[in-house]
Amino acid sequence: MNPTIHDVARVANTSKSTVSRYLNGQKVKKATEEALERAIITLNYHRNENARRLVMSRTxxxxxxxxxxxxxxxxxxxxxxxxxxxxxxxxxxxxxxxxxxxxxxxxxxxxxxxxxxxxxxxxxxxxxxxxxxxxxxxxxxxxxxxxxxxxxxxxxxxIDNASGVADLVTYLHELGHRRVAYISGPSHMGPIKYRLKGLQQKMQELQMEFRPEWVVASDWTNQGGYEAMKELLQEEGYTAVIASSDETAIGALRALQEQGIQVPNQMSIVGFDDITLSSWVSPPLTTVRQPxxxxxxxxxxxxxxxxxxxxxxxxxxxxxxxxxxxxxxxxx
Amino acid sequence: MNPTIHDVARVANTSKSTVSRYLNGQKVKKATEEALERAIITLNYHRNENARRLVMSRTxxxxxxxxxxxxxxxxxxxxxxxxxxxxxxxxxxxxxxxxxxxxxxxxxxxxxxxxxxxxxxxxxxxxxxxxxxxxxxxxxxxxxxxxxxxxxxxxxxxIDNASGVADLVTYLHELGHRRVAYISGPSHMGPIKYRLKGLQQKMQELQMEFRPEWVVASDWTNQGGYEAMKELLQEEGYTAVIASSDETAIGALRALQEQGIQVPNQMSIVGFDDITLSSWVSPPLTTVRQPxxxxxxxxxxxxxxxxxxxxxxxxxxxxxxxxxxxxxxxxx
DNA sequence: TAAATACATGTTATCGCTTACACATGAAAT
DNA sequence: ATTTCATGTGTAAGCGATAACATGTATTTA
Known part of the structure; x- marks a missing residue:
């Protein structure tokens, strides 16, 4: 059996409540403090957290x-x-x-x-x-x-997902892009809805053309981004791609490079998240960082x-x- | 205050111990069971885990x-x-x-x-x-x-790290490689020592040349692998590189490709870990998978x-x- | 030196639960 | 009908801690 506060009291020749007080940082006489210290070490005492929680109703x-x-x-x-x-x-x-x-x-x-x-x-x-x-x-x-x-x-x-995507749209707009494609994510993820909404709102606000065929879903993996980009490549007319996550953006980048499309010269691309990898890829990815x-x-x-x-x-x-x-x- | 087992007993018109037994899956009379069920729902009773742990000394x-x-x-x-x-x-x-x-x-x-x-x-x-x-x-x-x-x-x-690296060495040896370089990892990581040891032992066993200048350290990041490979490229004579992690291997791959060195034609490379990314990169990376x-x-x-x-x-x-x-x- | 005060310590009830034991009840065996 | 036994239920003693309250001791003040 583990030693209890009572054992400590006995060994230190004092009472349970004094031990308890000592353990909880209240002042005790120098002599008792020393006795308690010794007793605790001797017995290898550790207070029972369950008992404490029971009486304190606090964890x-x-x-x-x-x-x-x-x-x-x-x-x-x-x-x-x-x-x-x-x-x-x-x-x-x-x-x-x-x-x-x-x-x-x-x-x-x-x-x-x-x-x-x-x-x-x-x-x-x-x-x-x-x-x-x-x-x-x-x-x-x-x-x-x-x-x-x-x-x-x-x-x-x-995270204000809508705002993040809106910032990306605004940035691309400032660079002169008017037609952008979008790689969305899996519908069971919370941010997806807000990111898409942010895209649509900002594009509308900036009077940019929104074409449903320029929007494809992905599963937010690298491979998913690769495949989504391939799908997107069957459509034409857009000059930039917004991927709803960096991982997909990097996969999309791979698909573009595989097709011999130069980034950013022939196609601009941005991601979302700012994962570590994003600064390593070539070209380093423009994205938004989540706080x-x-x-x-x-x-x-x-x-x-x-x-x-x-x-x-x-x-x-x-x-x-x-x-x-x-x-x-x-x-x- | 939260309801206790005692409250449940009162409402169900029985005793604490019966409630406890019921909660712990022991048999009670049909009538009391129903009364207890009702009481528990009415009171929204949840048992106090701290009290339970205290008396049972078990969590x-x-x-x-x-x-x-x-x-x-x-x-x-x-x-x-x-x-x-x-x-x-x-x-x-x-x-x-x-x-x-x-x-x-x-x-x-x-x-x-x-x-x-x-x-x-x-x-x-x-x-x-x-x-x-x-x-x-x-x-x-x-x-x-x-x-x-x-x-x-x-x-x-x-993980049997030595065995993993030994397998890689053996594989390269079977392919005809006799001189391989090694990218190690940060010394504060546990596996590092064993992976290096596995390398040395197997190379000795297979009578392969082990040159200290063909061994460089990295921090096990992608960027670290990139830098380690650059360092390694100042030496010559080896035909394959074993990276002690996939992430570094992928960084090293980047460095090689940047130098126009074709993988695997001009240089073979293997990693360790089998991370997801390893099958995406080009060429897909040979590695060992950890169970x-x-x-x-x-x-x-x-x-x-x-x-x-x-x-x-x-x-x-x-x-x-x-x-x-x-x-x-x-x-x- | 006695009274007043502050401080340290001990006594005891309590937190909500489990469980050994005693007891009651009803079915099965005599 | 009486004894036996199994089964379900109640009583009460802890588990190891905290904290209100009472008490004792040391220090200060008159």
């Missing part, structure tokens, strides 16, 4: 539920969350829905059961509206990152505000990406 | 400590771990040492404090020997993935064996990679 821990823990995009967000959590003295633990197809809402039990003080749900998949509604009823601290199904009532944070860390921080801040009983705006908070100009576009 | 949860949660290599391993854990009815929670430079051993407190029943430490960084020794003294279920500092006394699982999922499963199995009190071999368990032949090498 000092937040849960982060991610659909795919190895998604590289989440790493920046997680860094942001952890930065805030560390400052607040909280621990982060991660739950992954990766292999088992558990739904996010199924992790809410962690909250009910007292395993965590709050939860951040992190996923760029499009979310189920029923699940979102269910979450709105949860009287516990909760923050969403990613799609919020355009409904209010939940504290959520996301991932800020997103994570904002979500964590909102969560802690809720944990501490403050009022938060239960609505969506968006962060604008920033344009990163490299060498994949040319002036017309 | 049904294992902790997975990873240095960088977004490392794509870990995703396969994690899938393996989760598969075994799910089968055993355990939950996995992840702890990340990402942002804060916490050492792995500092997560052992989770075990002492009763937060988890066992821990898997997952990292491909080279491990600190002092930390490893400290872990050997821990009388709790523990499994290591990655470097085990060549010491026994810990249950650990790893990541198996590694994860083996670690989890060893951990559960320990949790269940079985004896396990407290030593290193290695899994051999398999050669994946594509088109980046030519017969001499």
């Amino acid at each position: 000092n821990t937040i849960g982060i539920v991610v659909d795919n823990i190895s998604n590289i995009f989440y790493s920046g967000i997680i860094r942001g969350i952890e930065a805030v959590a560390n400052k607040k003295g909280y621990n982060c633990i991660f739950y992954s829905g990766t292999s088992n197809a558990k739904q996010e809402a199924s992790f809410l039990h962690l909250l009910f059961e007292g395993q965590v003080d709050g939860i951040i749900l992190l996923s760029f998949q499009k979310r189920d509206l029923l699940e979102l509604e269910r979450m709105m009823d949860v009287p516990y601290p909760l923050a969403l990152i990613g799609d919020h199904g355009e409904m209010d009532g939940l504290y959520s944070v996301d 991932l860390q800020q997103v994570g921080m904002k979500a964590a801040e909102g969560l802690f505000a809720q944990i501490e009983g403050e009022a938060v705006e239960r609505t969506s908070h968006l962060f604008k990406p920033t344009l990163v100009i490299r060498q994949s576009c040319t002036k017309l | 049904n949860t294992i902790g997975i400590v990873v240095d960088n949660i977004s490392n794509i290599f870990y995703s396969g391993i994690i899938r393996g771990i989760e598969a075994v854990a799910n089968k055993k009815g355990y939950n996995c929670i992840f702890y990340s040492g990402t942002s804060n430079a916490k050492q792995e051993a500092s997560f052992l407190h989770l075990l002492f404090e009763g937060q988890v029943d066992g821990i898997i430490l997952l990292s491909f960084q080279k491990r600190d020997l002092l930390e490893l020794e400290r872990m050997m003294d821990v009388p709790y279920p523990l499994a290591l993935i990655g470097d085990h500092g060549e010491m026994d006394g810990l249950y650990s699982v790893d 990541l999922q198996q590694v994860g499963m083996k670690a989890a199995e060893g951990l559960f064996a320990q949790i269940e009190g079985e004896a396990v071999e407290r030593t290193s368990h290695l899994f051999k990679p398999t050669l994946v032949i594509r088109q980046s090498c030519t017969k001499l």
Whole structure:
């Protein structure tokens, strides 16, 4: 059996409550402090966190539920969350829905059961509206990152996807491009809808021609981008391609180069995300960078505000990406 | 305040222990079962996991400590771990040492404090020997993935890196190559030493010439591979390059192509890892694939064996990679 | 030196659950 | 009808911590 606070008290010749106070940083007499230190080392005592949580109804821990823990995009967000959590003295633990197809809402039990003080749900998949509604009823601290199904009532944070694409359109427009093609992504991903909407709105605003046959879908992989570009190459008339992710943009670039089409001289291309690879390819890819860390921080801040009983705006908070100009576009 | 088992008992007109038994799947009379079901729904009862863990000294949860949660290599391993854990009815929670430079051993407190029943430490960084020794003294279920500092006394699982490189050497030798260059990786990574050792041993065995100037280090990034290859290009005489990771191999490929050196006609190149990108590049890269999922499963199995009190071999368990032949090498 | 104050420590109830044990109930065996 | 046994349920004692309250000791002040 592990030693308990009671054992420590016995060995140090004092009482449980003194031990508890000492452990929690309250002042004790110098002599008892030393005795306690010795006792704790001798017994190799570690406090039982479960007992503590039971009586305190508090865990000092937040849960982060991610659909795919190895998604590289989440790493920046997680860094942001952890930065805030560390400052607040909280621990982060991660739950992954990766292999088992558990739904996010199924992790809410962690909250009910007292395993965590709050939860951040992190996923760029499009979310189920029923699940979102269910979450709105949860009287516990909760923050969403990613799609919020355009409904209010939940504290959520996301990239302003529409704005990012709009920036790309504007940039191409400034370079003189009037007809641009678009490589979209898989429909189950949250950002897809907003990126397309941003494209359409900005193009309309700038009175650019929008042709449905200049829009193709991809699965957001490199290979998908390659294939989408091949498909797109059967149409003509556009002078630039906007890919809705850098990975597809790079695949598309490969298809273009394979066809002997020079980038950017004969075709301009831009991506979205600013992944590391984007600066390596040739030509280096113009794209927009997502403020991932800020997103994570904002979500964590909102969560802690809720944990501490403050009022938060239960609505969506968006962060604008920033344009990163490299060498994949040319002036017309 | 949340409803407790006591509230449920009151509403269902029975006693705490009956509720507890019902919740734990023991048989109760049909009538009480129905009453309990109703009471639980009415009250929206969720059992307090902390109280339960306190009295049971058991969490049904294992902790997975990873240095960088977004490392794509870990995703396969994690899938393996989760598969075994799910089968055993355990939950996995992840702890990340990402942002804060916490050492792995500092997560052992989770075990002492009763937060988890066992821990898997997952990292491909080279491990600190002092930390490893400290872990050997821990009388709790523990499994290591990655470097085990060549010491026994810990249950650990790893890729057989030496064997992987040896396979590559053998393959090149079979193709007629006798003089090969090698792009190593960063010294703080665990596999580096073993991969180099595998290279040297197999080359010696096959009586191939090993020249120090044909060995350069890289940081295992694409750009690092590019630079390493440039450095290597100042030397001559070798007919093939073994890169110690696919990402560097792809960078090296870029450098070669930039110099107008045709792959595989003028230079053969192989990588290590079999990342997705390796089959996309041109020419598709010959490499070795790591059995990541198996590694994860083996670690989890060893951990559960320990949790269940079985004896396990407290030593290193290695899994051999398999050669994946594509088109980046030519017969001499 | 006695009274007033501050500070450190001990006593005890409590958090919500599981479980050993005792007890009640009803069916099966005598 | 009585005894036996199985089965379901209640009582009560912990699990290991915190914290309100009471108490004791040291320090300051009159």
